[in-house]
Amino acid sequence: MAPRFRWVAAWLALLGGVSLAAPGLLSHAADATPTRPISLLAAFLIGLCYYLSQSAWVAGIGFFTLYRPLVGGTLVGLILGAPLEGAQIGATINLAYLGFVAAGGSLPSDISLAGYLGTALALGGGLDAEAALALTVPVGILGYLIYQLRMSLDVVFVRWAEYLASQGNTKAWVWCNVLAPQALLVLISLLPCAAAVYWGPAWLSQNLAQIPSWLLKGLSGAGAVLPIVGLAYSLTLLWHGRNGAWFILGFLVAALTDWPLLALALAAACIAWLVQPTAQTAAPETDANAPYLPRKLKRRDLAVSWLNWLFFSHASYNYERMQGLGFAHSMIPIINRLYPNQRERAEALNRHITYFNSEPNLGAFVIGTVAAMEEKQACEAEPNYNTVNAIKIGLMGAISGIGDSLIQGTWIPLALMLGIGLTRQVGLLGPVIYTLMVAISIWGVGALSYMAGYRGSRSLIQRRIASGAWQQWLASLELVGSVMLGVLLARAVPLNLLVTLNLGSQVVPLQGILDALVPQALVLGMCLLCLWVLKHRIKPTWVVLGISVVGFIAGFTGVI
Amino acid sequence: MSPAGRVLVRVDDRLVHGQVIFDWLRYLDPVCVMVVHESLDDGQRALVRSALAERYQLWIGNARDAAEYLWQRSDENAVLVLLPSLEELQLLLSAGYNPEVVMLGALGWRTGRQRVSAQVYLSPSEKEVLRSLTACGLNIIIQARYHDLPLVWRPDSAG
Numbered sequence: 001m002a003p004r005f006r007w008v009a010a011w012l013a014l015l016g017g018v019s020l021a022a023p024g025l026l027s028h029a030a031d032a033t034p035t036r037p038i039s040l041l042a043a044f045l046i047g048l049c050y051y052l053s054q055s056a057w058v059a060g061i062g063f064f065t066l067y068r069p070l071v072g073g074t075l076v077g078l079i080l081g082a083p084l085e086g087a088q089i090g091a092t093i094n095l096a097y098l099g100f101v102a103a104g105g106s107l108p109s110d111i112s113l114a115g116y117l118g119t120a121l122a123l124g125g126g127l128d129a130e131a132a133l134a135l136t137v138p139v140g141i142l143g144y145l146i147y148q149l150r151m152s153l154d155v156v157f158v159r160w161a162e163y164l165a166s167q168g169n170t171k172a173w174v175w176c177n178v179l180a181p182q183a184l185l186v187l188i189s190l191l192p193c194a195a196a197v198y199w200g201p202a203w204l205s206q207n208l209a210q211i212p213s214w215l216l217k218g219l220s221g222a223g224a225v226l227p228i229v230g231l232a233y234s235l236t237l238l239w240h241g242r243n244g245a246w247f248i249l250g251f252l253v254a255a256l257t258d259w260p261l262l263a264l265a266l267a268a269a270c271i272a273w274l275v276q277p278t279a280q281t282a283a284p285e286t287d288a289n290a291p292y293l294p295r296k297l298k299r300r301d302l303a304v305s306w307l308n309w310l311f312f313s314h315a316s317y318n319y320e321r322m323q324g325l326g327f328a329h330s331m332i333p334i335i336n337r338l339y340p341n342q343r344e345r346a347e348a349l350n351r352h353i354t355y356f357n358s359e360p361n362l363g364a365f366v367i368g369t370v371a372a373m374e375e376k377q378a379c380e381a382e383p384n385y386n387t388v389n390a391i392k393i394g395l396m397g398a399i400s401g402i403g404d405s406l407i408q409g410t411w412i413p414l415a416l417m418l419g420i421g422l423t424r425q426v427g428l429l430g431p432v433i434y435t436l437m438v439a440i441s442i443w444g445v446g447a448l449s450y451m452a453g454y455r456g457s458r459s460l461i462q463r464r465i466a467s468g469a470w471q472q473w474l475a476s477l478e479l480v481g482s483v484m485l486g487v488l489l490a491r492a493v494p495l496n497l498l499v500t501l502n503l504g505s506q507v508v509p510l511q512g513i514l515d516a517l518v519p520q521a522l523v524l525g526m527c528l529l530c531l532w533v534l535k536h537r538i539k540p541t542w543v544v545l546g547i548s549v550v551g552f553i554a555g556f557t558g559v560i
Numbered sequence: 561m562s563p564a565g566r567v568l569v570r571v572d573d574r575l576v577h578g579q580v581i582f583d584w585l586r587y588l589d590p591v592c593v594m595v596v597h598e599s600l601d602d603g604q605r606a607l608v609r610s611a612l613a614e615r616y617q618l619w620i621g622n623a624r625d626a627a628e629y630l631w632q633r634s635d636e637n638a639v640l641v642l643l644p645s646l647e648e649l650q651l652l653l654s655a656g657y658n659p660e661v662v663m664l665g666a667l668g669w670r671t672g673r674q675r676v677s678a679q680v681y682l683s684p685s686e687k688e689v690l691r692s693l694t695a696c697g698l699n700i701i702i703q704a705r706y707h708d709l710p711l712v713w714r715p716d717s718a719g
Binding site (some may be wrong): 101102103104105107108148150152187208227236237240241253319320321322324354355357359393394395396397399400405408409432471474498535537539540 | 561564572573574575576577578579580581583586587591600601604607608611612613614615640666668669670675678679681704705707708
């Protein structure tokens with residue numbers, strides 16, 4: 001059995017084992033939330049959104065928007081006629097996956113399926129958001145199977161691309177890099193998701209009354225504490241220097257005041273501005289040492305090249321060449337312009353279908369650089385293309401490291417924190433603001449990186465990056481992120497102890513005693529405990545399982 | 561006798577990238593990252609430096625100096641050693657540094673290489689190198705990310 005599926009089995013065994021071990025606690029659910037029937041059309045539309053979240057049609061932002069449960073939950077809510085509820089459920093699910101990072105073609109879980117199916121289970125099956133979140137853990141792991149299947153099957157298109165490259169055929173490239181792989185993705189993503197959404201919640205709503213209430217309470221308890229692991233996991237990346245103090249400060253301000261979330265975010269940004277050292281003087285706009293190049297490429301070629309990369313960089317993502325076919329696709333306008341004869345086109349395509357894998361947005365810099373190199377060589381009497389591949393390999397790793405740190409590791413979680421917090425506070429504005437923030441930044445970074453690569457020459461951009469300015473941006477974003485994590489922990493993870501203490505003639509709620517010390521102290525304590533465990537090299541999966549068991553027991557015994 | 565502290569030796573043709581930054585730096589928490597790659601030019605060195613947060617020391621050099629550095633260090637801090645290829649690994653081992661385990665992180669497709677795992681592709685000559693290293697008692701594991709279960713590379717199972 002594959003390691004990930006052992007976790008699914010362990011999860012189900014845990015739930016089943018607890019069910020069998022405590023038959024005396026059985027009683028029927030009495031407070032099920034109203035359910036919304038999911039029609040075949042609605043299931044199809046939700047499946048379509050799930051497909052689109054990983055498809056080639058969302059201008060490079062699908063992975064950062066539709067793939068995230070905050071946005072996915074909102075869409076499920078829209079389809080089922082309850083957008084606000086969908087957004088709130090999506091926000092709850094997304095909290096647990098705040099630290100999600102895809103790196104080097106490897107995912108920890110399919111958070112998109114977790115978001116779509118989890119929200120559908122809550123809205124269509126009558127579960128509360130926390131119980132649905134608990135069920136998304138095995139769903140996300142099962143969804144990873146779809147990703148692995150896609151990455152393996154897409155290798156078929158590499159063989160087709162090799163044939164087209166040998167023929168110098170650029171016209172049919174869209175078929176092997178985009179249309180056929182996307183058709184395959186529809187089959188393996190839309191259909192299973194739509195089927196699960198159509199039958200899963202329906203089965204759940206029909207049988208909800210038969211499910212013992214303690215099991216539902218246990219699931220709700222597990223789901224209530226899972227976001228704490230998600231936040232602690234994000235904190236492991238930020239927990240260095242003084243960020244820990246900023247995190248606790250953010251928590252205290254949010255717990256002790258009722259300042260609006262946006263005001264807190266702006267205050268954190270001002271603090272970052274004040275405390276971070278000023279960035280060094282920027283490098284000159286043009287590279288004085290760069291030789292004059294006769295320009296053969298037109299503005300339109302560069303625009304189409306970047307758009308091809310933006311849309312289709314991951315259209316046929318596969319384990320063998322990763323983004324190799326997408327890279328070649330982005331080079332097609334360049335190849336068509338520079339090389340009129342078929343033999344030269346064949347050679348150029350063969351140069352660019354090799355292995356390539358980088359962060360796609362800052363990585364557009366590599367595409368721009370290679371476009372400029374192709375243009376330069378095409379102008380030479382005796383072109384030498386040997387350096388092109390070396391440059392690609394040399395740049396893709398480090399650019400990927402910088403891009404992933406800045407975008408996936410810092411900017412996206414920060415935007416999500418704001419989006420989730422705003423969703424809790426003002427509703428649908430949260431996912432809308434999150435989507436706008438991500439779209440503008442991703443398109444801006446991509447276009448600027450492409451043109452910097454094309455215009456600036458490699459040495460110029462390397463000097464710019466090496467000037468350390470981006471490290472200061474990163475440090476500022478990390479400071480704001482630390483504050484906002486604290487804010488989110490205090491505001492978005494409500495955990496109330498239902499235990500009371502008998503002190504003589506008085507019955508005092510334990511939560512009241514804790515709140516008198518520091519409001520939400522329990523949540524802060526659990527988060528710091530999870531952080532400590534994660535920092536001691538315990539795998540996140542174990543922490544998720546452990547905290548779920550604690551939450552489950554606390555839920556069904558009525559402690560929380 | 562072995563060098564002090566925890567040392568993770570990882571062969572990864574992309575050197576410092578997302579998997580290294582999000583997983584291996586996070587969990588190993590090293591003080592120093594060593595990139596054993598003699599032929600990095602100044603621009604590439606600057607990029608690698610920029611990809612790492614400033615709190616990590618960065619050492620870039622050849623295999624002989626790396627082996628010497630690893631033997632001479634006396635502190636207990638963790639070190640992450642990154643190598644771009646099996647050739648560099650062979651040089652490191654022949655320079656006298658003998659780790660118990662070497663991790664193959666990502667070795668991408670190249671002409672002549674065949675799939676060994678989702679992230680690792682090896683040519684017949686590279687498999688032969690690994691066979692000779694495992695015969696000398698070196699343990700080779702394949703692991704891209706921290707949450708992945710490590711696969712033990714064995715000459716018989718890997719072809």
